[in-house]
Amino acid sequence: MASFRDRLASQASMEANRLRERIGDLEAMQVPIFNIVRSLQIWLMTQPMDWSLYGFSLIEGDVRGICINAQHPEPMQRFTCAHELGHLVLGHKTNIDHSVNVDSASGSPQELQAQSFASTFMMPVANVYRGLKVIGTSEGQLSPSDAYRLARILDVSFAALCWRLVEMEIIGRDLARRWIRSGPAAARRAIADEVVTSDLTILYGDARAHGRVGDKVVVDIQDHADSGYEWRPVGSREPSSRVRWDGSADVSSLLEAYEGSSLLSLTAAGEEDITIELVRPWEHRDAIETRSITVEVAPEHSIELLDETQRIALRQRASS
């Protein structure tokens, strides 16, 4: 028989699914949570706060607002936003979310519900399974680095993804704790073709990368640059306004195992197909080899687009 807490979590999860249905047209793997919140006439802003504070939600009369800790990484901000949305949708009162309350296994029923709401809203079952398919793994074979890649695809934090995998009974609670304790960096290092820093993604094997504006993608393709050969975008130096091809780079200082790779900087949101060719730039002959890469670039931050009047009004409310 399901426990009281399980039932509460389930109700919140169903509420999240209902809201997704009501909004409709939510096919994106990376749920555009900031836009959704705004479309629901909820004021949204960021503000630097103590690291232990995630954010808070406000209800005053018919006015509802969400404020998120600007110090946190964006995937965490996105999840916090969904968590605060959960509080508002579930009819909870004005609420300040401190890590002590939210992260605790014995947190209040309201926190449990908001977490469950956010988890389902940001990582619906269909998206998790689609993501697993994209990275070419199945539930039984999931490694920490697979989980890391899945978190990138869904644009949520590594920890949030791990707990979602627990909810979906894809991994056990103890394993999730171990992975989270080791941290995303360990997950990235777990296999050689992963990541070294928070904004450096390695594309290897498969030709599809997920990142966000500001990320650098290491394209791990042997280029023979010591022989004068380089991978370059076909046709021009810059493949598009969304990505910048930085060419051969010595990334060994960032990632010990990689001496020969190319760097791609993600500069604007959207999806981009890039064709690169291996050439000696000064030689007028056909390319030795060509490859195609698809890069999905998530927007850097859309909260900044909040109307200034709303921002000021909400800030005043928050400070009062």
Next chain:
Amino acid sequence: MIRWIRDLRASGEPIDDQEFRPVCLSLSVTNAHAYEILEPLSAEYLRWSSGGYGQRGSVSATAQALADKGQPPENQWAFLPSTDEAAGTYIAPSTVTGPFRRAQMSDLISFDEVEAAIEAGHRVILALHTSPDWYLRDTTVITRGAPVRRNHAVVAVAAGVMESGVGGLLRRGDRVLVIRNSWGSNWGQNGHAIMTEHAFVTSVHRSLLVAPF
């Protein structure tokens, strides 16, 4: 215009093309060594024998192989860009019989010493890292050592001083070297390019002189 301190380029000397093979140091050492003794030598043998002294093609392994094993004449084992070093057949052929010319490699520690060595008639091996300047359609002058691209080795074959500026890249009075690359004769100007003192300081890891014995 450049006022040459010494120009050791030889007209008609073919430019090496290593293609995909990581043999820049072996080709550079061989070029400098052969220049000293005026005999063509086998770069392939040096490359192969360096594998017995640590990481094949590294500076230390190549220096030890050159001192211990030396190099036979080039025609006993000619360099081929298509040779597969990973194949089990990568071993010195029976045609390699010697004589084996041995030499010591020693470090020079400054641009001044490199310039002086060239002035004294010695080609100097430069172990360095490349920068984007190396990968242009028309590389003629290398002015930058950054951003870092790849480790590489070339031979410094001339030294001079700019007598006038060139297009903002070179100023009057700049000290320069002419380097000989192994990326084919289409690179730079017939396989050569000018390297500024700034590029030297910011990209060269080791400058090496070959002394036959």
